[in-house]
Amino acid sequence: MSSQPVAPPAIARRWRILISVLVVLHVAAVLIPPFRFASRSSQGEPSPLAESGYRWLRPYINAAYLDHGYFYFAPNPGPSHLVRYEVDQGEGQEPLVGVFPHIEPRRPRIIGTQLPRVMYHRHFMLAESLHASFTPPDPPQDVPENEELRNLMLEDWQRRRETYVALKKSFEQHLSAVHGGRPVTIVRVEHRQPSPAEYREGLKIDDPQLYRDLPESLSETIPAGAIR
């Protein structure tokens, strides 16, 4: 760092060796999680090299909050995911409907979201996390013939499904508590961006056509524009 002439190392050799070992281990702990994430195949299996390194350093990686992929807006800037919730107001009453992250379309965009903006992003990330954990209730159809591999795949699906159900239930319970204990149901919503051609033809970025409710099961289909 210093631009001054290089002086001989100011610390003893044994300390330099110890610090060097710790530095190498730490840099490995920084490097391995994104490598593992990037090396995942379409079946979700990471490279054995990344996986074995990760297994060795996992306690440190987890404790130091280093387990990240750093795939910001990658591989492509995709659609946003929101959550619409409906609070049951009792018989004969229209349900109360809300969406998060919430945007107020009639206000300027810089203040038309929940303030402070960082808390708007927190709610946005909750909706994205629910979507990211989505696992359909139907077990995977394309299972390998090998019994061991098939069981592993089904076990993995079951774990992911349990996680999604627990997170969805947690959101519903939170919203129910906020609304006086009334039953709440939530729906995942996808909002895609218009393509450049669509935008030139007059499709605005908040056009209702660009929203669609996402199905809870793969056999279910819901038309676009269902959010508003």
Place this chain on the structure above:
Amino acid sequence: MNAAVVAMKDWSRDVGAAWNRFWFTPAQPHTLALLRILTGAMLFYTHLAWSLHLGAFLGPQSWVNQDAWRMLRRDASTWTWWWWVESPALMWLLHVAALVVFALLTVGLLTRVVAVLAWLIAVGYCHRLTGAMFGLDTTNTMLALYLMLGPAGAVWSVDRWRAKRRAASEGREPPPVVPAVSTNVAIRLLQLHLCVVYLFGGIGKMRGELWWDGSALWYALANYEYQSLAMTWVINSPWLVAALSAVTLFWETFYCFLVWPRLTRPIAIGLAFFIHGGIALFMGMITFGLAMIFANLAFVPPETTKAVVERFFRKPIQPPPAPEIERPREKKPHRRTEAISTRPRTAK
């Protein structure tokens, strides 16, 4: 054979010397101190914002309750004290204590202790708030991690001010600000960590077809949920969208190479300011954009940081007022007039 052995020995000696130079050259603390102030303020603000929704995110009826959290973190060996906190009073007490720690880090009081506490606290919040985290939290914890390794409070801190005051009261010179190996290790680790972040960010984008066909920036700017200032007018200049997409793709992937040579470093860091500034302004992620800009300051040499910060905060040093040159009313020795004449000479 002998020549090959000698060459290998020379090479390994060079590698060892380069390793020592890279990690163990003592560095001045000014860049680390600036990062302490900026990171401390960012941690303080980020956590202050939680105060508006503390119960909703940390309380017993939170968005992500304990059952869901256990499922989400099933494969991770993480721990956080927040699961033992059920009383709202205790929750607020711990939250306010966390804010105090971040404030102390910012001003640099008891810095060596609060830097460790700040990192532990920031990581504790991240572990508990799984599902609501994003790049801001990754960057905050990265910065906090390295601040605790070096003497981040050695300058521009209350600690330094107190040391000076104590020395003055004892009638001695204040302790000098000395370069330290630990400062260098902290900064080097932050630099390498940042390179890893950008490298994998770039590798991720390299896989996406929209980054290659030049439309990625459009899809980022046309995202209604991110947008804070309307930038959809860029669609009128497809070449601009494509150029900015390509610049982002290549800058991010090759940052880890461009940032080390002195010649290309200003380009790599200048683009970081430009791109993260754009994310902050146009995509509503002001905190994340700023935190990434702060992290890039790790590549600014401490001498430069010192010069820039001191120039910014101190009044320009005025030359001492030039005394009136004695008129030759009384005869004075010529030598004395020369000695006190400090007025700049002007061309005649």
